[in-house]
Amino acid sequence: MKKLLLIPLFLLSNFLHSQIILQENFDALGDPITLPTGPTGGWTMTNQSNPVGTATWFRGNTAALTSYNGPADGYIAVNYQSGAGVSNLSNWLMAPSRTVQNGDEVSFYTRVPGSQYPDRMELRMSTLGDLSVNPSGSTGLGSFTTLCASVNQNLTVGGYPTTWTKITYVVTGLSGQVACKFALRYNVTGGGTGNNSDYVGIDAFEIKRPVNNDLSLESVTVPSIIVNGNFSFNGTVKNVGSNSVTSYDVTWQSNGGALQTYNITGVNIAPGATNNFTHSVPLNVIAGSAYSLVFNVSTVNATTDGFTADNSITKNTIGASGSTTYKPLIEKFTSSTCGPCASYNNATFNPFYTAQNQNFNYIAYQMYWPTPGDIYYTAEGGVRRGFYGVDSITSLWINGVNYSTGNNQATLTTHVNTEATKPGYFGLTANRNLSGGNAVVNYNITPFITGSFVLHAAVIEKLTTANVGSNGETSFKHVMMKMVPNASGTTINTTAGTPISGQISAIISSGTFIEDPNDLEVIVFIQNATTREIMQSFKATDALSLEDNALAKVKLYPNPASNNIRFTNIQEATIMITDVTGKVVLQTEGVDENSIINVSNLNSGIYLVNIKNESMNETIKFVKK
Structure with missing residues (x-):
C-alpha cells in the first residue's frame, strides 16, 4: 500500500525544522461549506463523478469522525454521495498555487470511519500554477497529471487507514522553483451506492520546505x-x-x-x-x-x-565574592481540618522530619480551610500563602519552590539533602530575645552577592496540641505564631563582601496562640522576592547564650580581619572556629597572647570563635573580610 512507503518520511520530519509554504487545518469551514479564504485562501473544488451525485466536499461530521486537530468537526470530508447510484467518483479539492522546489514536502492526514469499504484518495500536482487546467469528466485529469501519492491505490477492503495517518510527498522532477497547484482527488470506481466508497476525512494539509543546515x-x-x-x-x-x-x-x-x-x-x-x-x-x-x-x-x-x-x-x-554552607528551608501550608494533610504527614513528612530535622529549618503555616479551618490560622500566614499562590493543601515549599507532596519519604529526603549541597551566598547568624511580650531579633549578614533581598523572621512554637481539629492529628510541629516585624519582611540592600547587621522586632499580642513561651524558636531567612528563592536560613540562638564581644573578658583583634587575628587575656587555650552552620573550619591548641592565628584562607563571612581552657569557655563572634 502506497502510504506504507511514506511513513519513514513522516517520522523523519518530526524533528526537522522547515519553512511553512501553505498550512490549512480546515477549522473554519462553513456548513454548507465555504472554502478557506485569507492567507490560505484560493481553494477550489469540482465534482466530475459520473453520474454526479448531490454531495461535494463538506465540513466534518463528528458522528463519523472527529478531527486530527482543532475543533472536533474541524476537518474536510467527502463521501459516497459524490455520485448517483453505482458511479465512478472523481471529486476534486484543489489547493491554491504555491511556488515549490525539489525537496519540498506536501502532506496531509487522512482516515476513514471503518474498514468495510475500500475508498481511495489521490494527491496530484499541476506545474502550471494559476494557469492550471481543471479536470473534466470522471477520468479527466486536466493539467494535474503528476500522481504524487495514492492512498489505497488498489481499492483493497481494509486498505485505507482507520486512524489519522500522515501522507507525505517529497517534490521531485522540477527544474527549479516552480508555481504549482496540488489537488486531492476522491477517485473510486464502483462508488456511490456501489461497494467501494463510504466516507473519507482530510485534515492538516501542509506544504513546507525542510531546512538543510539547522x-x-x-x-x-x-x-x-x-x-x-x-x-x-x-x-x-x-x-x-x-x-x-x-x-x-x-x-x-x-x-x-x-x-x-x-x-x-x-x-x-x-x-x-x-x-x-x-x-x-x-x-x-x-x-x-x-x-x-x-x-x-x-x-x-x-x-x-x-x-x-x-x-x-x-x-x-x-x-x-565567595560562598558558604547553605541551610535549606521547608515551608508547609497545612490545617488540622485537612484529611489529606494528615495522611501526608503520617505517611511521609513526620517520619522524614524525625529522621532528618537537623538538615533543614522548618516553618508550618496553619490555614483556615477546609471549613472551619485551623484555629491557629493567622493573617500573616495568609500573606505567605498569597505570596506563593497556594490554593490547596497540603502544600510543601522547599527553598521557595513548590514540591510535590506525591513523592515518598525517600525521594523527599534525597531532594532536601541535594538542596543542602548548594552553595550559600549569605553568611547569616542571629540571636533572639522573646520576653515581655516582645520579639527582638539581632542579625548579622555577610553577603557574597550584591542586590536587594528580603529578611524574614518567623516565631514558631515547636509543638502545639490546643489546635487539634477534625483530621485525627494530635499535635503539630513548628507552627508559625508571629512574623517579625511582619509578613512583608525587611528589605536589605547588599554589597558583596560588606557585612551588615541590624535589629528587627515585633510585639507579640495577647491574641497570639502561644501555648508554652519556653517552646518558642525563631527561624530567620533571606529570600529573593522576585524569584521566591530562599537564599539562606538560620535558627536564631538565645540572646543570652553568647556573651557580647564588648563584655567578653577575652578580646579578639582585629575584628573584622583579613589575614591574622590575635587575643588578649588568654593562656594556653584551644581555639575552635566554626561557620554559621556549625562546621569547624579551623582549630588550634596552645594559643596565648603571643599567638597569631592565620585566617586568610577562610571565606568572607561571620564565624564563631570558641576559646576554651581550664578556667574559661567563651565564644566570640568574628567577621572575616
Missing part, C-alpha cells in the same frame, strides 16, 4: 550566581536540519559587549542527534556585577543557520 541551541548551563573568577559555558546543540553537521559556531555576548566566538570542527552530527560543547572563551566574573548573556548558534557547516527561531538562549547571572 542547529537548535538546546541548553547552556549558567547558574543564577557564579563565584568570581573565570567560568566556562557548557551547552548542547541538536541537529534539526536535513544535513549532517560537521562544523558550527557558538557565540556569547555579555551585556551587549563583544561577541565571543568558538568554532567547533571535527564533528559529525546526524539529523536528530545532539552534541555537547564547552565554549573556548570563559566569562571573567567580577563579584557584585550582573550579567545578561546571549548565546547563539550563528553558523552551521560554514553557512548561515537556516532557521533562526531556535538559535538563541538568554541567561542572567550575578557575580559572587
